[in-house]
Amino acid sequence: MKSVKVSAEIEYEVQIGTPWREALSQAISSHDKALIIVPEFIESEFNLIELFSSDLKTSVFVTPAGEDAKTIDVANRIWEELGRIDLGRKDCIIGFGGGSTTDLAGFVAASWLRGVKWYALATTLAGMVDAAVGGKTGINTKAGKNLVGAFHSPHVVYIDPTLLNTLSDRDFAAGLAEVIKCGYIADPSILEDLRNHPSLQGVRSIAGDLIEKSVKVKAHVVSQDFTESGLREILNYGHTCGHAIEKLSGYTLRHGEAVAIGLVFASYLSEAALNLNPAVTSELITILTGYGLPTRIDSSKYPWESISALMLGDKKSRSGVLRFIGVRNLGEPDWVTGPDASILVSIYERMAQ
Template identity: 55%
Template sequence: MIESEILDALVSSFAPKARVALVIPESLTKGALKNFVTELSAHTETTLILTPDGEAQKSVAVLESAWNQLGVAGFTRNDRIVGIGGGATTDLAGFLASSWLRGIDWSAVPTSLAGMVDAAVGGKTGINTTAGKNLVGAFYSPTAVFISPRFLSSLPAADLAAGLAEVIKCGFIADPTILELVAAAGSRTLTDAVLLEELICRAVQVKADVVSQDFKESGLREILNYGHTLGHAIEKQERYSMRHGDAVSIGMVFAAELAHASGFITS
């Protein structure tokens, strides 16, 4: 979908008279998503819950502030939460929705590649605490996920490249066509809008297929963690200053080298 279609689809998904709490990084309301927020607010009664950028928003303090804002606005079960931004934002918005009034509807509008192909799909929501990353959360699927590759035009190249790691992971675990497409396109992969759209569709399909068979990760879903064992260790060691996708890329190379050294793969 293109942005204006996303807006129409989003607005028409709301129940009549429902109010919307829009969870969004403040930086995006001033930059890339300024027009989208203005348009949405013109169509729907909207409470803006502004967050810090990146991992800083996945905190108890930001969550508590969001709960307080929902309380002041008197949000009921007829109202809805919309998370718009990268994976950190949709993780926070989903957990907020799961915990307000024991669960109200929410929608995800991922605007980063990692958000589109991974974080917004599959129902895992959560925040970080001193105990660790993503240890507090809930399995709580959005009612709908609205994806527009057009949002990616403003995403920094480094975030786009990091998101591609999760796409390539889907190629290794389930859809080799992804690998063929990326290998053929090379550096054009991140600038070819048509190709990116196909890769997003394929990666979402892989994740949806896996998650629909094992929602709460009791077996098959662990396949999605390919490259993540070392990846998570690197992230922790680097105090989460490295992008998740970059760490997963290193983890995938490590897993492949290990498989090669153990004789499970030939090259």
């Protein structure tokens, strides 16, 4: 088992390699009572209700799959369940699933009794390298995705890479986009690993190492800037354009697929504004393509006017001035503030198909 420390509003550990059953019993044994929140898929795969049927101190709450779990209705049903089982301040909540599940579990834990302990047991690559680590929790509302939430760090994050065996290639590749991002903003050795494993099948065999490296990047950044007032924004490399594309797709693209396109956009912008060597962008495109991730923009679905309007609404942009994260070199992120509109349009045209 590998361990990475995160120092946020509390200090906590990310354990990589603890088998999921052991992780659950470790978390449960430190408390009088526990509620495990799982999506349907994990419940049908592991039969947790049956597994804990004779354990009076552990309850299991099954949610709908994916984003359908991150709603106020589901949160409300969980609050009702917490009331029914009388979960107290010394008890805990466990989110066992992908990013949707850990976002929801963390949010419910932040709000129940003004904050109870919670554990994240991540089951998707995106969850392992990103969502479960960092303390951001939340749900979606009519006003938008992730607008209601809280900073509330988990007590321990457990990562069992064997859980990825059932994850589809599409979801695995989408999670890889965040791993690739970590390579460009902080740890170029990740890119070396990817160069040596250019296919999805090959890269799955080194998932544990890539997870450890990516978690270290996120843990380091979050430990220095928990509430996103500065450094943490480097984690948004590729996300300014990526978020716009994700939203315009009506969330039919996976987050990581939209981020893949955003990474290419940010890399071209880095060439123009920060003198990044163009060979870096060419290699990025080769890496992403190898994993089946998109690198071009379908201009019939994603017109420039819509992308640019959404990018101006990005939280990094201030008073109508676009702000991006770029990279000067591998592992050297920097701000790109107020780039010329003509530069952005020419990048879009280059990427359009």
